[in-house]
Amino acid sequence: MPTTPRQTPPDGDGLIRGRHETPEERADRRWGELMQEIRVAQTGVQILFGFLLTVVFTPRFPELSAADRTTYVVTVSLGAAATGALIGPVSFHRLVAGRRIKPQSVEWASRLTFIGLLLLLATLASALLLVLRVATQHTYVPWLVAGLVTWYLLCWFVLPIWVRRRYSNGGGAPRRRRDRFTGRR
Numbered sequence: 001m002p003t004t005p006r007q008t009p010p011d012g013d014g015l016i017r018g019r020h021e022t023p024e025e026r027a028d029r030r031w032g033e034l035m036q037e038i039r040v041a042q043t044g045v046q047i048l049f050g051f052l053l054t055v056v057f058t059p060r061f062p063e064l065s066a067a068d069r070t071t072y073v074v075t076v077s078l079g080a081a082a083t084g085a086l087i088g089p090v091s092f093h094r095l096v097a098g099r100r101i102k103p104q105s106v107e108w109a110s111r112l113t114f115i116g117l118l119l120l121l122a123t124l125a126s127a128l129l130l131v132l133r134v135a136t137q138h139t140y141v142p143w144l145v146a147g148l149v150t151w152y153l154l155c156w157f158v159l160p161i162w163v164r165r166r167y168s169n170g171g172g173a174p175r176r177r178r179d180r181f182t183g184r185r
Contacts, residue, residue: 027102034089034106038113042086045120048127049079060134068133075126082123085116118154125149 021029052075055061062074089109096105125145133140 023103027061027106030040030050030106030147031109034109034113038089038116041113041117041120045082045086045116047118048123049076049083052079052127064134068130071126071130071133075123075130078119078123078126080118082116085119085141088112088116098124114118121149121152124152165175 017111019026037057052072055072061072089112092112093105094107125148127143128145132144
């Protein structure tokens, strides 16, 4: 069956699923969604990075141990890298706008955003380690930070991937799974 740009071809079960949009419309929609997502992440990383930049000017900073100072430098560097990756898609769009390569732009901007989220995760872990070490000086701090990083991983990556796999049929209902005993769907 021939398809027009606005018609989605049937799935294996003969049903037509998905949006009825051209590749350009899809790229526009995906770009808008990506920009909304980036706004949330950018705000968080920029506020965190701004606070990190002020730490060096506090009276207590010279009292930090060498390990804490190293952790601080790593944290600021990670925050700067996360900021760059999360602002990158905006610059990317500005430099390639009007070149008729929006689908490719969306893919590359999405990759930059994902890298930015990974760097934000590392920044948060490092910042938590630094703050909790300075605040408590207890040996449980690395375990607490590991628990929080695990929570972030669950919220940011594991749950979305699980939902994507569970509802990958595109219809919103869970995929029918095989019965453990009969093997039927």
